[in-house]
Amino acid sequence: MTETTPAAVRVRFCPSPTGNPHVGMIRTALFNWAFARHHGGTFVFRIEDTDSARDSEESYQALVDALRWLGLDWDEGPEVGGPFGPYRQSERLEIYADVARRLAEGGYAYPCYCTPDELAGRREAALAAGRTPGYDGHCRDLSADQIAAFAAEGRTPALRFRMPDTDFTWDDAVRGPLHVGADHVPDFVLVRGNGEPLYTLVNPVDDALMQITHVLRGEDLLSSTPRQLALYDALRAIGVTDRPTPQFGHLPYVMGEGNRKLSKRDPESSLGMYVAQGYLPEGLVNYLALLGWSIGEDREFFSKEEMAEHFDISRVTPNPARFDLKKCTAIDGDWIRHLSEAEVAARLVPYLQGEGLLSEPPTAEQERLLGEVVPLIHTRMDTLGQAAPMIAFLFTDDAAFTVDPADAAKVLGEGSGEVLAAARSSLAAIPEWSTPAIEAGLRGALIDGLGLKPKVAFGPVRVAVSGRRVSPPLFESLELLGRDRTLARLDAALAG
Ligand code: GLU
Numbered sequence: 001m002t003e004t005t006p007a008a009v010r011v012r013f014c015p016s017p018t019g020n021p022h023v024g025m026i027r028t029a030l031f032n033w034a035f036a037r038h039h040g041g042t043f044v045f046r047i048e049d050t051d052s053a054r055d056s057e058e059s060y061q062a063l064v065d066a067l068r069w070l071g072l073d074w075d076e077g078p079e080v081g082g083p084f085g086p087y088r089q090s091e092r093l094e095i096y097a098d099v100a101r102r103l104a105e106g107g108y109a110y111p112c113y114c115t116p117d118e119l120a121g122r123r124e125a126a127l128a129a130g131r132t133p134g135y136d137g138h139c140r141d142l143s144a145d146q147i148a149a150f151a152a153e154g155r156t157p158a159l160r161f162r163m164p165d166t167d168f169t170w171d172d173a174v175r176g177p178l179h180v181g182a183d184h185v186p187d188f189v190l191v192r193g194n195g196e197p198l199y200t201l202v203n204p205v206d207d208a209l210m211q212i213t214h215v216l217r218g219e220d221l222l223s224s225t226p227r228q229l230a231l232y233d234a235l236r237a238i239g240v241t242d243r244p245t246p247q248f249g250h251l252p253y254v255m256g257e258g259n260r261k262l263s264k265r266d267p268e269s270s271l272g273m274y275v276a277q278g279y280l281p282e283g284l285v286n287y288l289a290l291l292g293w294s295i296g297e298d299r300e301f302f303s304k305e306e307m308a309e310h311f312d313i314s315r316v317t318p319n320p321a322r323f324d325l326k327k328c329t330a331i332d333g334d335w336i337r338h339l340s341e342a343e344v345a346a347r348l349v350p351y352l353q354g355e356g357l358l359s360e361p362p363t364a365e366q367e368r369l370l371g372e373v374v375p376l377i378h379t380r381m382d383t384l385g386q387a388a389p390m391i392a393f394l395f396t397d398d399a400a401f402t403v404d405p406a407d408a409a410k411v412l413g414e415g416s417g418e419v420l421a422a423a424r425s426s427l428a429a430i431p432e433w434s435t436p437a438i439e440a441g442l443r444g445a446l447i448d449g450l451g452l453k454p455k456v457a458f459g460p461v462r463v464a465v466s467g468r469r470v471s472p473p474l475f476e477s478l479e480l481l482g483r484d485r486t487l488a489r490l491d492a493a494l495a496g
C-alpha cells in the first residue's frame with residue numbers, strides 16, 4: 001500500500017508490422033499490459049506502419065492474432081477503436097504532415113538538402129579527422145538564396161530536427177537516473193525527402209496525442225530516448241500537447257545462446273514456433289514474465305492476472321535476461337498439469353485437428369477416446385505437441401496406420417515375430433477386453449510363457465500397435481484401441 005498509483009496510466013504497445021511476432025516483442029507487450037492492469041490504466045495497441053516498403057498486412061494480422069492468442073486484451077487500438085484513433089499510423093499521415101509543418105514553422109526543424117553521398121563523404125572526413133561522425137549541422141542555417149539554389153537543382157529536402165544544445169537526464173523506470181551529453185545526439189531526420197515521416201517523428205507525436213504516460217520498451221531503443229525528450233519539449237512548445245513527457249523505462253535485453261542477444265531469426269524467438277508446437281498461451285506468458293521480472297523469491301509459476309496484481313516496474317531488473325527454452329517448456333508442462341484433464345482434452349481438440357488427427361467437429365468416438373487417453377498422458381507431456389505423436393495411433397485408421405521406421409528397426413527385427421504371434425494368440429483368447437485382463441494375458445504369454453524380460457516382451461507389442469516406442473501405458477492403450485484394431489495391427493506387423 002506504500003506504492004503510489006499515478007492518476008491515469010496509459011501505456012502502449014506499438015510494433016511495426018514487419019515479419020513475424022517474436023518473443024522480445026511479446027515480452028514488451030506483456031510488461032505494458034501488466035503495468036496497465038496493475039494500475040487500472042489503459043493499454044493502447046498501436047501499429048507503426050509508416051514504412052510502406054517493409055510493412056505488410058499479413059504481419060499486421062499476425063500481431064493482432066498474437067495478442068489475442070496470448071490473451072493480452074487491449075483497451076484502445078485496431079479492431080476496438082478508442083478516442084485517440086485511428087491506431088494505425090498509415091491512417092494518420094495528415095496528422096504527421098501537420099505537426100512537421102508546425103515544427104518547421106516554429107524553427108524546431110529545418111529542411112536538409114544533403115544527399116546521401118554528401119552525408120557519407122562528410123562522415124568519412126569526420127572519422128578521418130578524429131571527430132565524432134554524425135550530422136554536422138550543415139543545413140541548420142541556410143540562407144534563402146542557398147535554399148533557392150538547392151530547390152533549383154531539383155533537390156527535395158528532408159526535414160531535420162534541431163537538437164537543443166543541452167544535456168539530457170531522465171529517471172528511467174528500470175535503469176534509474178540516466179544522462180546523455182548534448183554532443184552525443186546530432187540533429188536527426190523526421191521526414192524523408194519523399195515526404196515519408198519516420199519513426200523519430202511519428203512515435204513521439206502519437207505518444208503525445210494518445211496521452212501516453214509511460215513508455216516501457218526494449219533497451220535497444222534507449223538511444224532514441226534523448227531525441228524523444230527533445231522532441232516532446234518542441235511538441236509542447238508548438239501546442240501539440242500540454243502533457244508532461246512520459247516516463248521511460250527500458251526493459252533488459254533478452255540473451256540467447258552463446259551470450260548474444262536473442263535474434264528475431266532464432267527459431268525459439270518466433271511466436272509461430274510455440275503455437276505450432278502446442279505450447280499453452282498461459283505457459284509462454286508465464287515464462288516471458290520471468291525475463292527481467294520476478295513475482296517473488298522462488299516463485300516461478302503464476303498467471304498473467306497474478307502478474308498484473310503484483311507487477312511493479314521498479315522491480316524490473318536492468319540486467320540482461322537469459323532465454324532458456326528448456327525452462328520455458330518445463331513451465332508449459334507445469335501449466336498442462338495445472339489444467340484439469342477435461343481442459344487439456346479441450347485444448348487438444350483444435351491442436352489435433354490442425355495435425356489432421358481429429359475431424360471437425362470431432363466424432364463422438366474421437367471425443368470418447370480423447371477423454372480416456374488424456375489421463376494416461378497428462379503427466380507425460382510439456383506441450384500439446386508432445387501429446388500428438390503419442391496418441392496418434394488411436395486416431396489413425398488402421399488402413400493409414402504406419403509404424404515409425406526407426407522404432408521398427410530397433411524392436412521389430414529378428415525374433416519379434418515369435419513375440420508378436422504369442423501376444424496375438426493370448427489377446428485373441430482373453431475372456432474380456434480390459435486393462436487387467438490384457439496385462440494378465442500378455443504377461444502369461446510373453447514373460448511366463450516365452451521367459452522374456454518385460455522390456456523385450458512388451459517393446460515389439462508397443463511399437464506394432466502404437467507405432468512408436470514412446471506411447472501411453474501399454475495395457476491401457478490396448479484397451480482403448482479395442483480388440484479388433486489391436487489384433488489387426490499385430491497381424492499387419494506379423495505380415496510386414
Ligand atoms: N515501432 C517501434 C518498434 O517496433 C516502437 C518502439 C517504441 O516502443 O518506441 O521498435
Ligand code: ZN
Pocket residue numbers: 111112113114137138139140
Ligand atoms: Zn543537410
